[in-house]
Amino acid sequence: xxxxxxxxxxxxxxxxxxxxxxxERGDVLAVIGPNGAGKSTLLRALAGVVALDEGHVACDGExxxxxxxxxxxxxxxxxxxxxxxxxxxxxxxxxxxxYGRRSGGVGRRQAEGExxxxxxxxxxxxxxxxxxxxxxxxxxxxxxxxxxxxxRPRLLLLDEPLSALDVSVAMSLRLExxxxxxxxxGVALLVTHDALDAMTVANRVLVLDDGGVAQVGTPAEVxxxxxxxxxxxxxxxxVLRGNSEGTTIRLRDGGVLVSTTTAxxxxxxxxxxxxxxxxVGEPGGSARNRWAGRVVSVAPHGEAVRVHLDAAGGxxxxxxxxxxxxxxxxxxxxxxATVKATEISVxxxx
Amino acid sequence: MxxxxxAALGRPPARLLVPALLGAGFLALPLVAxxxxxxxxxxLHELTSPAVRDAMRLSLxxxxxxxxxxxxxxxxxxxxxxxxxxxxRTVVRALVIVPLVLPPVVGGVALLxxxxxxxxxxxxxxxxxxxxxxxxxxxxxxxxTFVSLPFFVLSVEGALRATDREYDVVAATLGAxxxxxxxxxxxxxAGPGLLAGLVLAWxxxxxxxxxxxxxxxxxxxxxxxxxxxxxxxLQSDPEAALVLGVILLLVSVAVLALLRERWFDVAVQGSVRx
Numbered sequence: 001x002x003x004x005x006x007x008x009x010x011x012x013x014x015x016x017x018x019x020x021x022x023x024e025r026g027d028v029l030a031v032i033g034p035n036g037a038g039k040s041t042l043l044r045a046l047a048g049v050v051a052l053d054e055g056h057v058a059c060d061g062e063x064x065x066x067x068x069x070x071x072x073x074x075x076x077x078x079x080x081x082x083x084x085x086x087x088x089x090x091x092x093x094x095x096x097x098x099y100g101r102r103s104g105g106v107g108r109r110q111a112e113g114e115x116x117x118x119x120x121x122x123x124x125x126x127x128x129x130x131x132x133x134x135x136x137x138x139x140x141x142x143x144x145x146x147x148x149x150x151x152r153p154r155l156l157l158l159d160e161p162l163s164a165l166d167v168s169v170a171m172s173l174r175l176e177x178x179x180x181x182x183x184x185x186g187v188a189l190l191v192t193h194d195a196l197d198a199m200t201v202a203n204r205v206l207v208l209d210d211g212g213v214a215q216v217g218t219p220a221e222v223x224x225x226x227x228x229x230x231x232x233x234x235x236x237x238x239v240l241r242g243n244s245e246g247t248t249i250r251l252r253d254g255g256v257l258v259s260t261t262t263a264x265x266x267x268x269x270x271x272x273x274x275x276x277x278x279x280v281g282e283p284g285g286s287a288r289n290r291w292a293g294r295v296v297s298v299a300p301h302g303e304a305v306r307v308h309l310d311a312a313g314g315x316x317x318x319x320x321x322x323x324x325x326x327x328x329x330x331x332x333x334x335x336x337a338t339v340k341a342t343e344i345s346v347x348x349x350x
Numbered sequence: 351m352x353x354x355x356x357a358a359l360g361r362p363p364a365r366l367l368v369p370a371l372l373g374a375g376f377l378a379l380p381l382v383a384x385x386x387x388x389x390x391x392x393x394l395h396e397l398t399s400p401a402v403r404d405a406m407r408l409s410l411x412x413x414x415x416x417x418x419x420x421x422x423x424x425x426x427x428x429x430x431x432x433x434x435x436x437x438x439r440t441v442v443r444a445l446v447i448v449p450l451v452l453p454p455v456v457g458g459v460a461l462l463x464x465x466x467x468x469x470x471x472x473x474x475x476x477x478x479x480x481x482x483x484x485x486x487x488x489x490x491x492x493x494x495t496f497v498s499l500p501f502f503v504l505s506v507e508g509a510l511r512a513t514d515r516e517y518d519v520v521a522a523t524l525g526a527x528x529x530x531x532x533x534x535x536x537x538x539x540a541g542p543g544l545l546a547g548l549v550l551a552w553x554x555x556x557x558x559x560x561x562x563x564x565x566x567x568x569x570x571x572x573x574x575x576x577x578x579x580x581x582x583x584l585q586s587d588p589e590a591a592l593v594l595g596v597i598l599l600l601v602s603v604a605v606l607a608l609l610r611e612r613w614f615d616v617a618v619q620g621s622v623r624x
Binding site for chain 1: 519520521523525530539
């Protein structure tokens with residue numbers, strides 16, 4: 001039996017969360033999806049903070065939720081890490097990390113000894129005596145992760161633990177988090193908005209949309225064949241849907257796309273943002289896939305500049321800063337986007 | 351950037367400044383007069399007179415005893431109001447506020463109706479155990495508790511509400527019971543509000559007059575607190591009244607100083623460090 005086996009149903013006015021999750025020992029599940037998809041509610045339901053309206057939660061041979069069973073949050077072997085850290089402001093770092101074991105009845109000396117070891121493992125051992133107010137965001141989040149792990153959970157729930165941090169701080173912590181989660185013997189669920197988290201930290205990705213599971217798979221599978229537009233955008237792929245006839249795809253929202261893959265029926269056509277070329281006037285050349293549109297947003301994206309267009313139901317293009325400047329890209333600018341047929345991958349929809 | 355805009359807007363008009371000055375003067379004048387008329391040369395002598403000393407001792411004892419009762423029931427009441435969703439919570443909160451706006455003398459009459467010889471609880475209490483509360487030192491403590499509890503509860507409830515309830519969730523996921531969470535998280539985080547509530551409640555008790563004299567009377571040594579003593583002394587020994595008045599004034603000023611945020615920050619950090 002899986003270490004975690006859950007069917008979470010939570011009903012709210014005008015909204016139902018209905019999600020099945022199963023995971024084995026050592027699994028790290030990234031939970032992604034748009035705002036309001038139910039990611040945080042799923043975590044809180046598993047933790048026992050939000051009551052189920054239906055379904056069950058079983059972990060490591062114990063039933064936490066089920067018909068006639070409701071184990072209080074404090075009796076579940078869960079650890080939670082929150083976006084805002086939520087370290088107890090009146091306790092030192094070591095006091096925070098020792099809190100879980102102290103609540104479990106372990107003596108102060110032993111609990112603080114274990115806490116110090118956890119702080120050392122997370123590289124913040126020398127900050128043990130500091131209060132949260134004296135910690136940087138990255139340091140505080142390391143302490144928060146240590147606090148959750150020190151309580152010896154079987155199920156670790158991380159609710160966007162890196163999203164409140166500076167990009168560079170998040171980057172280094174992401175690598176470490178991946179290492180600690182790999183060492184973690186239970187099941188970890190990581191809610192994230194960042195494709196990088198899902199790709200680097202998780203071995204499986206759970207895609208939520210509108211209260212349900214839209215897709216489950218390995219990060220590579222989800223990146224290659226994203227099931228929802230949100231995920232496609234998140235992992236940085238353009239996904240256009242339509243009906244294929246030979247190598248010609250009639251797009252659902254009008255227009256025609258040409259690929260080099262022969263297919264028949266409903267398909268998704270995917271191409272990376274870097275394969276999209278932008279020009280100011282109508283382009284010449286051999287590219288047959290071309291759209292006129294307006295720039296919606298322009299933002300730095302790694303080394304490149306990511307441009308969102310209102311063409312073809314929303315296109316993403318990555319261009320170099322130099323060409324962005326040369327084209328004078330601003331929200332509202334009119335541009336042409338082209339994609340070579342050879343850049344397009346076509347998947348039958350199923 | 352943060353320069354006061356006043357200068358650029360011209361001089362403040364006299365028709366606002368003059369009444370403002372009058373108002374401030376009106377507030378200051380009685381205090382100045384009190385200090386001016388106080389017999390400073392006899393201050394120590396008056397201070398050690400038996401009547402003044404008894405009143406001070408009684409006030410200190412009763413106000414501190416009331417404070418113990420206030421904390422014993424006030425903290426649980428504040429926590430329940432802040433953290434438990436129960437039907438009728440707004441009614442309970444309104445009840446807590448009533449003594450705040452009730453004329454103290456009415457409070458005294460209400461206490462008599464409850465705990466007096468013919469009172470709702472007082473009558474059976476006397477018949478069963480021979481206990482009679484009114485006009486005893488215990489009655490002073492009860493009156494003090496009645497008038498000062500609201501200050502404390504509101505202050506602590508506000509502080510509990512101001513702390514993020516997510517901390518309760520964090521503590522629960524770390525295995526803490528609600529009692530442990532209250533003890534180790536909620537209460538320490540509400541520390542400043544608790545201190546403010548303590549100071550406010552104590553000051554209110556110390557100055558209590560109406561409810562006390564109505565419910566407990568004004569007997570030297572048992573129920574004659576400082577405000578009661580001032581009331582009596584004004585007719586017989588005005589100098590003693592002035593001395594007692596100055597002491598209560600000094601206490602008020604001290605409370606004002608204590609309530610300044612800075613002090614609380616320091617006090618809380620100190621208590622956390624210890």
